[in-house]
Amino acid sequence: MKIPMISIVDDDDSVRTALKSLIDSVGFRAEVFGSGEEFLKSPCLAQTDCLIADVRMPGMSGLELQERLHDAGSSVPIVFISAHDDKEAQARGLRGGAIAFLQKPFSEDSLLGAISVGLDKR
Helix, strand or coil, X not given: CCCCEEEEECXXXXXXXXXXXXXXXXXXXXXXXXXXXXXXXXXXXXXXXXXXXXXXXXXXXXXXXXXXXXXXXXXXXEEEEECCCCHHHHHXXXXXXXXXXXXXXXXXXXXXXXXXXXXXXX
């Protein structure tokens, strides 16, 4: 059975490290990226079963990453995370097909639940 691969895109190194540790601890594979551009250039895009993306990052935002993936025909499930209570960004991400929009700090259970929903959609 294939082990799901979760890609994490966040400009904060401590967030990437913590999320990778959590994802690894439940038996999934995790790859981390400091930017949307880095993720798009990686060979991991085609292998990603669920994407966790920060909304606000320097350069390409998580919402812009979502648009780029959609324009490229990708249907990878996206879980957005954000330190900001931005209702407009939340509505835009969910309208764009995101499976969840979690505000930091969020519980491990809420993130793992959202990932589970995303994996079920694959």
